[in-house]
Amino acid sequence: MANIVYIAASLDGFIARPDGSLDWLTGLPDDGGDYGFGDFIKRIDAIVMGRKTFETVLGFGEWPYEKPVFVLSESLKELPPELEGRASVVGGDLVALVSRLKAQGYVNLYIDGGRTIQSFLARNLIDELILTRVSVLLGEGIPLFGKLPGDLPLKLRKVEMLNEHLSQSYYTR
Amino acid sequence: MANIVYIAASLDGFIARPDGSLDWLTGLPDDGGDYGFGDFIKRIDAIVMGRKTFETVLGFGEWPYEKPVFVLSESLKELPPELEGRASVVGGDLVALVSRLKAQGYVNLYIDGGRTIQSFLARNLIDELILTRVSVLLGEGIPLFGKLPGDLPLKLRKVEMLNEHLSQSYYTR
DSSP states (O other), X not given: OEEEEEEEEETTSEEEOTTOOOHHHHXXXXXXXXXXXXXXXXXXXXXXXXXXXXXXXXXXXXXXXXXXXXXXXXXXXXXXGGGTXXXXXXXXXXXXXXXXXXXXXXXXXXXXXXXXHHHHHXXXXXXXXXXXXXXXXXXXXXXXXXXXSSOEEOEXXXXXXXXXXXXXXXXXO | OEEEEEEEEETTSEEEOTTOOOHHHHTSOOOSOOTTHHHHHHHOSEEEEEHHHHHHHHHTSSOOOSSOEEEEOSSOOOOOGGGTTXXXXXXXXXXXXXXXXXXXXXXXXXXXXXXXXXXXXXXXXXXXXXXXXXXXXXXXXXXXXXXXXSOEEOEEEEEEEEETTEEEEEEEO
């Protein structure tokens, strides 16, 4: 049973430019690697993401996920009808939400989106963090990490150089 | 000829807590490793640091450096007399300063201190970055990186897991 983050960030800790763009990440030369994403996706039972990330994903056109998606939002009331059975809106306290999802059989959760990740970290609800670092300083953007009620020590389990643009670190709580 | 940063930062990019304290770093279990610092110090000819870092180092009591130290400051006029021949105040434009130091034979410079590192990065004057990441999220503190005039792409040359608390990445410009 694990809540897992799999995300890429710049060396200075941003997951997107101020306007949300990812050109610094998507523009990297394609070396054919999937950087463990396929294996990671196989492990998870569902995806929990924030409204902003959800809207970004909607903007891609085709819905990319085969696993159920839970969109964390207090404002969204309904999702586009074509997503019925694939995505639903959830809210309320995160601890209660996680318990509810696990009780429904969604045991390993992919926690995605900047604010959502920060909220989970602030409640000490992240069990694993797979962080891909891009070898670029952006200077500004949307930060991966935010304020916390206190120190959150993690354990580094593995770190790997993928190529000169990317390293990947694997942390557990 | 290289300007080199060798520094430790938390996973969320802080080099110290808001009050400057380093307990999250100095309190790590000592595994006897020097994490390449000895080899790094042998390579450098002088140290360039900001006033705040200088004052922190003064607070340690014993002066720890065998290499000449140049303290970047517009406000400091003189240094404690016991540091004569070991440290001096420098200022002015960073590009001119680096040229001047290199002309004096200080070819490989250790660039230290948060604001100093940020100023050098903003002028694209850092050639190598040896970054030790501590496996802890602090939530707040003094950031390693700051604003930049534009993207600063680096090349990852090596990354190594030192222990479960530390990884070390080596980047070049």
